[in-house]
Amino acid sequence: MKRKLSVLPILIVTLLFFALNAYVLSGLSTLNNSTYLSPIYWVFIVGLTFALFYAIQQMRIQGTNRFFQIVSHAFLIVFVAEIVFAIFLLLGDFYRLVLALTSNFQPEGYHWLSRSNYWVDFAFVMFCLTIVLFAYGITQGKYAYRVIKHTLYFDDLPSNFDGFTLTQISDVHAGSFTNPNAVQKGIDMINAQKSDLFVFTGDLVNNAADEIKPYIGHFSQIKAPFGQLSVLGNHDYGDYIKWPSELEKVQNLQQLKDYHKELGFRLLLDEHVELVKGDQKIILAGIENWGIGFGERGDLKKALQNTAVDDFKILLSHDPSHWDAQVKNNPSKIQLSLAGHTHGMQFGIEAFGIKWSPVKYRYKHWAGIKTENGRYLNVNRGFGFLGFSGRIGIWPEITVIELKKK
Structure with missing residues (x-):
């Protein structure tokens, strides 16, 4: 009816x-x-x-x-x-x-x-x-990439990782790109940071896996000594278009996972890896998309299996609402979480001491660093764009974070 x-x-x-x-x-x-x-x-x-x-x-x-x-x-x-x-x-x-x-x-x-x-x-x-x-x-604005750097201090950072750097991008949305040369400039800026680790926090495409295909040669250029790690975002599951059958939707997701491999990205699906330096380690965990109103798929408990409460942990989780819901007060301390998703709504102002975007009325924390309960969250403003084919005041971001021991 x-x-x-x-x-x-x-x-x-x-x-x-x-x-x-x-x-x-x-x-x-x-x-x-x-x-x-x-x-x-x-x-x-x-x-x-x-x-x-x-x-x-x-x-x-x-x-x-x-x-x-x-x-x-x-x-x-x-x-x-x-x-x-x-x-x-x-x-x-x-x-x-x-x-x-x-x-x-x-x-x-x-x-x-x-x-x-x-x-x-x-x-x-x-x-x-x-x-x-x-x-x-x-x-111009949608390709006006900015490198934003943060230095974060931790009491419990293993000493061998003092000065460790990571580069984060998020929300590529490859299906929206129209200028491969402009995208290449962004890739060059990522590699120019020479970070120890590269991470991608979800939404590689808008809907279909094949959107990334023309840009595999671009993003596969990204290399870091400790590897390239990634997670899925809400758009990666193909939920926002109608598929001829459920089987084709499942196949599309599998194809996207295969493309992560072609890019040289290690896709973390409710799991973690150990980053080892000398005789010390830090945990890097990644979960499937978990976001209020955008699908609560990820299983944080599963991702942290066989890790110790006092291990130093970094979490890749696409949607920042997950941090408020499950991470900032989790009994197993997660010192740093990395998210994206909001794009800063691709519109706002960040100048003259003003930080405002309409997206603030949906997300308490929508861009940059937030700290609470001795834990950090960084929300990347996104590398690409979606819906509105542009950016005004909230520019595409490449984040570089340096970990320092207090």
Whole structure:
């Protein structure tokens, strides 16, 4: 039985959408009162909206294609720019209203409904700046790799591992890449760190294993003296597309595991390895994806079997919600956990002492280092991108962590 669609929410969203555009048009008319502005504006907005609906319908039949990417990104850019324009326009209108209600003297010819061209000009500048930022994020930002370094101190780090370094990347999402040369620059930056260990914390692909195939030659270049270790992320299981049969879905996952081998990655599936230096060791464990709302597959207890409570442990676990749920208070101390998953939502600001992204309303800790109960978590911002084909303010990350003994 098909679930009936509620008309009221659709009607409310439609009315709000057209109210937003009518308000934006009123502001643009302050700048240019041409008789042609209104019909051109509405033809563009309505045409773009219908193009988006058509693209979504085609995507459901054929999967994601170039037409859908172009139309959806064009709609997103225009919509966000309109919201920015409307916010600044509303601030100006509210200021004029307050001034009209609180001031007894008004200059000759003044009317509170008359907008200041200077304020509308500023709102329009912010509108254009928003478009420029999105254009940069789509064309350049998604490949603007950053190396972020952390030095972490531990009382119980084996002395032979003092100064040990590891490089972490996460969330490659190979199916989103369109520029192999740009990806190669990221690979070169990874190898340039010359770390002792390389780890990858999940989401090699968006949905299908074959997405990584064109980039095997790139990622197989990554080498480290203590090896290249990896885990799976929520997208690697193929849960987000419809498969002809359950068997093909299972085969796809097996193919992805085989590709990890081709890349030279040791895939950890609820298991651990020992990293030995002289007569001392540290434990590196990895679990299958465990994330609240994204599949709780991983078995931490199994991954830590035959390890001692006081062993120094590093855990690879794709989703940072796992750290809060099972790791930070685990009786068997895990000194360092490495995660990804959030991408920092590929949008936000990290500058001038400000660290903000909309993803903070979903995850308490969404990027960088967090420490609690004497244990560390690092959340990598992701190497690739998904959904929005770009990054603004939250750049793709290569993390380098140095372990130091206190």
